[in-house]
Amino acid sequence: MTKEALIKLGVENIVCKGETEHIATVFSAHYVAHAGDKTYEGHDFLYRWTKQMLTSIDNIKVVKIKILSQDENTLTWQRTLTGVHIKALRSIPASNKKITWTEMVVSRFKDGKIAEEWLVSELAAALLLKQPKKP
DSSP: OOHHHHHHHIIIIIITTOOGGGHHHHEEEEEEEEETTEEEEHHHHHHHHHHHHHHHEEEEEEEEEEEEEEOSSEEEEEEEEEEEEOSOBTTBOOOOSEEEEEEEEEEEEETTEEEEEEEEEOHHHHHHHTSOOOO
């Protein structure tokens, strides 16, 4: 499977539909994710993250996936997603409003799977912007 096909399978089936049976197909057993100053590891993290996202954001859809650059082992890409914020996420209360956010991802591949990723996300800002105005 090509790097682009793995990316699409991961976003469309795991992130949007919660089909976690694809995690082992897309991600290395030794997967590592870097987000800001935090590092997350393994398939267990991916299962927990997927459940958290789908519990908090309903009807997640892909707006766009754009490949920015690639070489033999690395793909730099951007994804834009949309959904409805129905439950608190990371202590940000549900707004019950539609949100759209963009993420930049650098994915490193090893043995035909995603082994490591660096992620910058606008999700928290999108959630905060939809909060009710305080008097």
